[in-house]
Amino acid sequence: MSGQTRLLENRWNDAYAATLDEPGKLLYRSNLLGADKRITNYGGGNTSAKVLETDPLTGDKVRVLWVKGSGGDVGTIKLDGFATLYLDKLEALKNLYKGVEDEDRMVGFLPHCTFNLNPRAASIDTPLHGFVPYTHVDHMHPDAIIAIAASRNSRELTKQIFGEEIGWLPWRRPGFQLGLDLEAFVKANPNAKGVVLESHGLFTWDNDAKACYALTLAIINKAIEWFARETEGKTIFGGAVAQSLPQAERRAIAAKLMPEIRGRIGRDERKLGHFDDQDAVLEFVNSAELKPLGALGTSCPDHFLRTKIRPLILDFDPAKPDVDAVIGALDQALDDYRVDYSRYYEACRHDNSPAMRDPNPVIFLVPGVGMFSFARDKATARIAGEFYVNAINVMRGASTVSDYQGLLEQEAFDIEYWLLEEAKLQRMPKPKSLAGRVALVTGGAGGIGRATAARLMGEGACVVLADIDGGALEETKAGFEKSFGKEVVRGVLLDVTSEDGVTAAFTQACLEFGGIDILVSNAGIASAAPVEETTLDMWNKSIDILATGYFLVSREAFRLFRRQRLGGNVVFVASKNGLASSPNASAYCTAKAAEIHLARCLALEGAEAGIRVNTVNPDAVLRGSKIWNGEWREQRAASSKIEVTELEEHYRKRSLLKLNVLPEDIAEAIYFLASDASAKSTGNIINVDAGNAQSFTR
Incomplete structure (x- = not known):
């Protein structure tokens, strides 16, 4: 939704796919989908296949769910990145489920369904794949689809664009109940090929790996084409109220501002920064709707887990570029952001919520200049920026054809401070001694x-x-x-x-x-x-x-x-x-x-x-x-009256420790x-x- 109307290309190679078994085709499909950030962002979405395997204990053929493991990335995943679960044991968990208040407890049962002692942890999305009665399932986070899902009238738009081909489900936090909701939807709509999840993303399914891949591309391309028609000639983000500075000037300003920001947000934990001034970013930061849309926060759970719920927008007039004034106002701007983040935490926290995390912003937006993102390592900072570009694309589409809506703060908090998410953070390895430096x-x-x-x-x-x-x-x-x-x-x-x-x-x-x-x-x-x-x-x-x-x-x-x-x-x-x-x-x-x-x-x-x-x-x-190459080696050898080849041994013998x-x-x-x-x-x-x-x- 960045203004590009280029359609996704089907890159499936039949000759190569013919050499693969079902898990291999799942891996192939996953890597193809994850290679294009318009389909899903880094670490976002997941894929699965239900495969007949030989039970190592009984020798019988059993149905096994192969699904992207917790924390993996479909674009770079290898076979060992997939969790494998007995499908019948996963189905049996329905007998233990007591309702939405039981969600977290159900995650603890997933390891009991593990097939063949696979150490890869199953993700919270496992029931969403397991309970859909199709062999192959894709769950992606395409900007074009989330722009529909984050619109005020997303259900009506889904119906308008896709008819009966793609259904719609209201927002629900990922987990066991959403898996049951998907299963119920498929049973009630046997001709549907997928579903849009409000404020979340897209599910598609088929019984053939190639057909599932092609279907996912076709649905996203249909949304891209629809947005291209609907947004043509329309004012985007309320129009521009600022003009981008020349690239060299933008980068000079970024290089001056980033250390100032880094120093103020990195006192407890060092941060690394990333700068992005691509066209999609500049269109947003220069727009009339920058502040009102930025304040609404992101919509997709994957977005705000990486970016925090909202960015910090710095007051800067590129027509009168006063960088020193921005620096002078940084302390107050950051204090205000931290106070608001503390308000958000206190208003939404539960009795058992984890302690408040770093209240500093991750995303900084500067009119005429671009976007800075900061995190504990360079990759995470870059990826956070990529996620916010996804959020910009979503806001662009949704606000042009409808009204954009972010997640309610309580819903956002319940994901950001989910106890299962906290447990995942606690399992992360201890930072190395120079991390963030x-x-x-x-x-x-x-x-x-x-x-x-x-x-x-x-x-x-x-x-x-x-x-x-x-x-x-x-x-x-x-x-x-x-x-x-x-x-x-x-x-x-x-x-x-x-x-x-x-x-x-x-x-x-x-x-x-x-x-x-x-x-x-x-x-x-x-x-x-x-x-x-x-x-x-x-x-x-x-x-x-x-x-x-x-x-x-x-x-x-x-x-x-x-x-x-x-x-x-x-x-x-x-x-x-x-x-x-x-x-x-x-x-x-x-x-x-x-x-x-x-x-x-x-x-x-x-x-x-x-x-x-x-x-x-x-x-x-x-x-x-x-x-020590060339003349210096020769001169030092001559000074010591030895051959060049003897120099290293000469110095060894000269030392006290030899x-x-x-x-x-x-x-x-x-x-x-x-x-x-x-x-x-x-x-x-x-x-x-x-x-x-x-x-x-x-």
Whole structure:
């Protein structure tokens, strides 16, 4: 309903499907449906098939319900993501059911119906699939259908669009009773092919997997075509009252606002941000009906579970763009939102409701600019934004052909604070030590930079890799995307000696993640020559990269940390040579000594704001290091009067512990200093050199 009238394409491949068994066809159908966000959003909806299986105990053939398991996503699900239940045992639960007050108790019986010891938990929607007397069932959340379901006269619209083909059921929270309602509807309407659930979504069914898939597409396409005809030439959202700023200006404003928001909502739990300025978002935030529709809240349960019931709309006039005024009003706007959320909680809570959760908004809407979404990790923030785009599309359709209606607050609360939902949240794994934190690593494509980024991402951090070598940067980023996923890593081409380049890198990081918590200043260069042969160019280049570059990225980090007011963490990667001089390397040693002293100065300045600054001093980290390639390796070998191939062993033997130092060893020290494990340390130096008496700190 974003104005696009492109119909869904049937992508079923008969030749491929012919190679699949029934569970395989269910998986195939599910992945096809979930691949298009116009059909269902991430984690939304579910699919099922009733399959004849061999009972492992009796050897008899039994009917088994395969249904998407709790918390799964149909677009990415694998076979092990489906719960499997004896259908006869599921049917037998009807004898135990005592009415709607018994809903939660019935969920506890679902594990007793498990087929073949399948560990995948069955979802609350299992009865909805099990009790529909068809082999294949799809439950989707298409924007075009929910726009009908969320309209004031949704029953009449359903009848007008689909006739007797698709029925309608009034709003009811998903669960056992809704499964019984669906079963009763099918028995009373044997020719119906599906049903629209008020304020919820679409159910369709068939006895053939391919036919069920095609039916689901056909029903959604029928709704898309109907909306295209009905909305043509009509004013959308009451018309525009604001104009979008140019893209570059929108993104500059977003990069400035997001850290300010993040700092105010992330004091108890760090948040990561996502920015979206697609056309559908801009149409809504620029419209006359932005505030009245936003206040009504979302309709589909999946929407507000991700987005909270309503967004925070920031007062901003793109015709007179005063970002500082928005920042100045943020505290009051957030206080007002929290007060209203507390009112909602207190007005709707039950005696056994879970304690109130984070009262901060998830979705922020800014006229002329776009939408920010914040959550405990990047993927969840992005998905929350996607869900609100779905909500926008629903409001667009419903408000154009009828009156949009959100769920009543009590209904919304009863789902948001459902005890079963709370139990699911309590089962979630404990966050990793750097969850919700963002690190920018300069020299990120080198050996120490790569090892550091991997260590930080392994502990839950998002990482911005900054490097001057574009090819190495892309290769490194691509490798991390495969290992950790695309959500958590970004790359930015950066020359740390460029003041504008440094500012742009931090701006990009704020736009991508909402801010930065950790700076690892690691960009490096090495040089070696007797002082009388040290050129001014060599001297200046060393100072520019290793001193000035460290100053520039630190200054930008301090500016950002102070705006966020969440503290901050700076780790310098210096060198043993910053403490212990070496012959024929005066430019390098001097610059590294400057780094160490700069870190100490910054530790003094940052302490009152909770900004910690510490240093790691590596020595002789040859493996994977770009600065040890070429002349530096040759020069250090010549200085020690050994062959290049002997250098690594030479350094090992030179150390007190007789050990080689690897990039992963440096990364471990950096992680310690970047984490809360060192929360009471600042201005410190950790030598990771396998022991060198000359560089003992004094």
